[in-house]
Amino acid sequence: MSLPRSYDAGVLSALGALDAKSIKHVFFIACGGSLSIMHPAKFLLDQHSPLASDVYNAAEFVSRAPRSLDEKSLVILCSMTGTTKETTAAAEFARSKGAVTIGLTVEPASPLATAVDHVVGFEAPYTTGVPIDAKNSNYARIYQIVMGLVALAGGEDLTQPLVASLDALQPAIDRAQETFAPAFEDFAPRFAKQDVIYTMASGASYGAAYSFAICVLMEMQWINSQAIHANEFFHGPFEVLDKDRCFILLKGLDSTRPLEERADGFLHRFGSAENLLVLDAERLDLAGIDPVFAGNLVPLIFFDTLWRFAYKVAELRKHEMLEARRYMKKIAY
Template identity: 55%
Template sequence: MRKTMTAALPADIRDVLAAISDRTFSHLFLVACGGSLSVMMAGKYFADRFSSTFACDIYNADEFVCRDPRRLGSDALVILCSQTGTTQETVHAAQHAEARGATTIGMTLDPTSPLSLAVDHTVSYQAAYTTGKPIDSAYSNYGVLYMLLAGLTDARERGDLTTDLLTSLGSLQRTIEGAHDTYADRFHAFAPRFADRKTIYTLASGASYGAAYCYAICVLMEMQWYDSQAIHANEFFHGPFEVVDQNAAFVVMLGLDETRRLTERACDFLFRHGSRENILLLDAEELELTGMSDRFRPLLVPLIFFDALWRFAYRLAELRGRPMLEGRRYMKKLTDY
């Protein structure tokens, strides 16, 4: 059942923030793998824009252990995310952070999972993609991470972020449902063009880059076996633009944050040297974002893009005669890797 967003943080987030309210952190580490790592990319954008009291880095979980950052110690806060809470690398990263004296918070669907047992504090979130249950996206992994970061920042800088964020999240689910209507005809036209392709690229920048990364590796590659690559809109001009021709297929996420001009520049090139029929552009300026504050709209746009594109992926799967989650060869089926 969907909950209705109110002007209060969920109880588990309030409890965690209260428990660490007397701690001074100089460094924040955001640690995860795969789709959970992509959410952390947006979290780092949030921290970079709104916090001046702690630096923020993002790591793949196993590389976090291997690199063993020298800043990782008693004045560090590590937020880790694993949907099932069973991702071995993320659990190991939590144990490593604990051993170094850092404070740890785990984000997961399962508060009894191995990740939950390995961290100091656990917060839960909702996910529809693997559970099949309808949710209010305000309580998705993005929403919960943003609530944590807003609370951390407000407690140390009096930024008055939390109230504004909660109000904006209250409009999120309605906006997502509106986006499905906005993009329906476009998806209907593009799905037959993209279904039989071997390669589909994704392109974005800023807060939306994580969504492009996740769509490339966790949806197009993992679930439909396309060759895919997430391309940063400015890195596009430092090598990747050489693949562009009339047949190159791109999904472009044009957001509203401070990096928008980077993606606009890439779009201009794609439209000039590629084919518009092969460039699926989602522009956040097309969306109805009433109820969201100006400062949080750019950070909520990636959730809207990804939710809409998830439906597009199912349309591709239908046309290709391939299942989505059930058709994977290795994920959740092998344990010896």
């Protein structure tokens, strides 16, 4: 079979060189914000393929050295700038074991790009400041890789509905900005005064909560946070909940939504509504997005809209989002 010509050229090249039916294990490898996109990618693969897969932090991947890593493995790595040394080392390690490697990065001449078998480029407004169409994001590229692999390996071919859904994603994000804007205006003044804000989600949306917690609240605003899985919340973390504690809850549209709904009920039972920012995907206009992919694309909508909220909080705190960082990309570590 052939993949849609509307697929990204880098993805087409990488998958075209791959013997998809020989792949027995997929590894999703990255660090930080790039690691966050690997969780929904694995979720998508789990939904549509019996292929075994794992998500690893890049350094732990090398240190753990899974015995299942071999010439029948596909290792998908991501680093926005391609300069994350742990991810580059992971690519080199994977190739030393005979695995096929695909690296996602915005920099085609970066260390990661030179360390992998195949390079897939994407666009990222957070480093360039230039707005993009979400169909060119790292989320979109990795979803194309996953669903292309599924189709080429003999599974269901949903590549055309995926492309159509990705084309409709940016308009959906733009509409979501308007939908959530009143809540952001309401919650930002209260959240800007907080030293601790927790984020919560499950399923495909967990990566968005993870990224917002560690890369935005902690890295860029110095606000203590933790991404809490919506079910793990009931196995310890719920003990921190009181009327003063602030939470951001992402309620998606995938099969794990009941977990988030349960958490929502508990939060409003013992917390205070004015401190519970709930982004509910059921409020969104997802016109053009195929229902089979709605749950998978909603996390990118959450991720994108939350940046708008983060900048409102930063302005109120008089704290620069990127420039004020003390360590990130400023010292050796």
